[in-house]
Structures are given as C-alpha cells and as structure tokens.
Amino acid sequence: MKGGVGKTTSVVEIATLLATEFSKKVLVIDLDPQTNATLSFISLKQWEKIKDTGTIADVLGMNRGASSRDEDFDIKKAIIKSPQGIKNLDLIPSHLELTFLDLDLVSVPARESVLKNKIDNAGLNYDYILIDCPPNLTLAPQNALIISDYIVVPVTPEVYPAIGLPLLVNRVQKWKKSFRDCNVEFLGVIFTKVDGRYSVHAQQMDALRKSKIIPCFSTIVKQNAPLGKAVAESKPATLVYPHCNGVEAYRSLANEIIQKIEDDGK
Template structure:
C-alpha cells in the first residue's frame, strides 16, 4: 500500500527539500519505489535533483493539477522525470503560483492534488510531497492528500517556536478534510552539536512537544556538504557517503519505515483501553 508523506513547515530554509531528496533516495536504496512531488513554485526540489531550469519544463505538477481541475485526461507517467538514484520526480515550477490562485474558485479545491496522487500512486510505495513554505492552498492540498506529515524544524529558537501554527493547520485539515492525517514526527535539522544553544533547542522541543507528538531520535547535523548537494543534483549518499549527514539520513529512513508499524499497535492499545 502506498504511503503519502508531506514534508511541511511554513518557515523557509528548514531543510524540507534536502530531507525530501535524501529520505526519498534513502527509501529507494531500501528497494522501495519512490515518487517525489515538488509542490513548491520555487522548484527547489526539481533543481536539487539536477533539473536546473524547472521553469522551462513543458510539463510539471502545475500541468497535472490543471488537468485534474478541468477533468482533462492524462497518462499515469505523464510529466514524470527519472533521477539516476532510482527515484521518480513530478517537477514543480513557477506555474504553481498561478494554479494556487486558480484553486480558490475551483470546486473541491482542497482535494485536487489528492485526485492526481490517487491516479498515479499504484506504481509507488512512497510518495513524498515537498511543500512550499506557506500555509496556503497548495500546502492544504498536500495535507489533504497525505497519510502523514513530517515537520522539519531548524534547531533555532524562532523556527521551533513557530511550529504551533503548522500544528493548528494540521489539526484543522484532520477535522475538516482528511481525518486519517497523522504526524509522523518532528525532525530537527541543521543541528550544530558544537553549541549548547542547539542542545538547548533540542531539549526544549522534546520537553514541550514530546508528550503530544513524536520527535525523531535522528537529528540532521549542520554541514556544508548537505548544502552542496543541491548544486550537484544528487543526494548526500552520492556526494558524501561516509559523512555524518549521510549517516543521519540513513537513520531517519529507518525511523520512517518503522514509524507505521509502531503507530498501529498504539492505536489498537488505545482502542482496547476505551472498551
């Protein structure tokens, strides 16, 4: 069964795209079939996978969403690009900005992306959606289509503090549109373990949110190597396979794979308690 995961945070620069790339390619290395969905008009995910001019692509996620909105037929592989590290990509570009405006006046506007994903997901084990840094209609569409959400949070005070608004949006989507939406966890990124400040943020995040939602055991360290991967068009595994960031994303990949199996008994246990 396909699992759809949105990587979301209204804050920019928290590692959503880097996590989408390396988690996706990490899962592919485990033999999973992966589709990465670039739902950001900036096209950063597309660029990070080596397609450096996303705005020049003739077919993108915007094309597919417009076809879904107008009920125009399309093929399940239409517009999907393949990356040499065994993941597929539905690219994003600036045209998504116009689509987001058009969604406002569209019937069932929150579920257009879900319609597209439902059409293509049979070919994949995981679909990862890289959301734009906002809580606008495109992000709402991603949350409406997802089974779960991963929240990357930079190990700084303000990004961690601003997470409350996103959690409120997730709760609202769960109540009104997508009752099955779960939070896989909060992922601390760009952690500088040389400083007490980063350690304090990790402690505070786990203290304030640990009883409400999962904070991944894995923390992604701050590294120039991770920043370099975007320009190289490849994952951290290909760029610096023996580095700390590659080891961290391999650990996260395992946590994500284990996440579903860990949650199911918990729900059953809670059901048993209410009987």
C-alpha cells in the same frame, strides 16, 4: 512554516536512501514553486525541456497562459522515471507557476482534492510518496495534506520552533475538521542544521522533546558541508558523498521513518 530549515534536503536525501538502500519504490512530488527538489534530481536544462509539457502545474490543471484548464491531464505524463539513474525513484517536477496556484484554481470545486483525485484515479504503485511543500498552508500544501498519511517537520532548534510548532499543529487540526477524508498525522520532528557550539540548540531540542507537541526523531542532522555542496551540484548528497556525516544521519532517519510507519500500521 519556516524556510531554510533543510526541508528540501530532507525530502531529497530520505527519498534517495529509501530507493537505493532500502529498495523501496519512491515517488517525489515537488509542490514548492522554488523547484529546489526538482533541481536536485534533474538539471536546469532538463527542466527547461519539460516545464511546459509535464510538471505538477499540469497535474493540478493550471492554465499557465492557456485558454482553458486541462482537467484530464494524465498524471503519469508528468512522472520522470529514475532521474540521474536512481533505481526505484521517480519524480514529478515543480513549476514556478505554482506561486499562483491559489488564484488559478480559485473557482475550481474541491480544489484541495485535485491532487488526490489524480493520484487515486491513476492507480500509482509506490511504497512511499514524499511531497516537498512550501513553508505555508496555502493550496499546494493543502493538496498534499489531504492525500498524506503523515507529516514530517524539519526544524532548526532555535527559538522560533517553540512558537511555530504549536501554531502548525493547531492549524492542521482545524483544517482536518473541515475535510473528513483527511487523516494525516504528525510522524515527527527532524532536528536539522544542529550546531553543537550553540547551547541554545541543545536547550531547544530538550525543550521540544519534553513539550511533546509533536514526537521528535532520535536522529539529529548536524551542520554538514557536503549536504550544501550537493545542493550546489544539483545532486542528492547520498550519490556524491555517501559516507559524509549528513548522509549517515539521513540514513538513520530513513530507518527510523520506516520503523515508525510499520509500528503505526497505517
């Protein structure tokens, strides 16, 4: 529910590591209209070529200026195979038009389940589907929640999470009661952009762990310049700075995520 916490970086790096180092078949779905995850895997020039023919906006049946919605759009047409040559990783890119998703689908029945229906009907075969969502609970994240098994919450350990996390948990639980098909659970909090120079970071991490609002991953991601550089280069840091501290942290996190899901047996 807060931007700038490393949400997209976490999706991009964990997805890349799951695919390249853990040999998992991974699909990344970018549901954030800012398209940052998309532009971490493909160039702006590539996105310009496909933005009007195959993005998540088409999957969700947005008009995008057309006279009518294409309810029969095949989700497979929007999948970009192995962007940047990353074996085992595919991408469904985002579109700026997602900003208007709530308005565009206002009269669509069961509009929270559009993505679920498309994925269920397509028979996609992936070990993991990672969905990058905007920091809110509007229609795009609702489509993600109803199809997801788990929520991972990146948090910068400042004062805000102590207020925001209980609100997030409360809203998700209320939302689940309205949709019986939704069985999503919180897998854990990722502490990101941690700076050892600030005592408040250590204090907030300790307080959130003790609160047990949401389980917290053991691995923390500290402030790390190469992660930011990779964003500027439109590439996953895993590919360009594979041994930097940030990637090492995400490598450990990927392992934790696999283990927690296997232990849960969902």
